[in-house]
Amino acid sequence: MILVIGHALAKPDTLQAMQAISVEHVLRSRAEPGCISHEVTTDVQDPLRLTFVERWSDMPALQTHFRVDASRAFGKALAAMADGTPEIHVYQSDEIDLRAGRA
DSSP states (O other): OEEEEEEEEBOTTTHHHHHHHHHHHHHHHHTSTTEEEEEEEEOSSOTTEEEEEEEESSHHHHHHHHHSHHHHHHHHHHHHHBSSOOEEEEEEOOOOOTTTTOO
């Protein structure tokens, strides 16, 4: 599984617009092949900080997602409104069943 974690810091006057385009992006992305989950949240300690958490079935699915015109437009629009450069981190991961081994 591929795990993507991203952050973007809004300016007070861009927060609502960034949230709106982020929700649209999340909803659109969830319908893409290979998308296991895709969320955006607001940091409770910094309400201007948006956090994105995505799970994809494999790297080809994520690469396809990155090539979608709407995804590229979202990235550009988010960066234009952000306070600083948004961050994105991509990880290869395996889910661990915490119930395994319990009696």
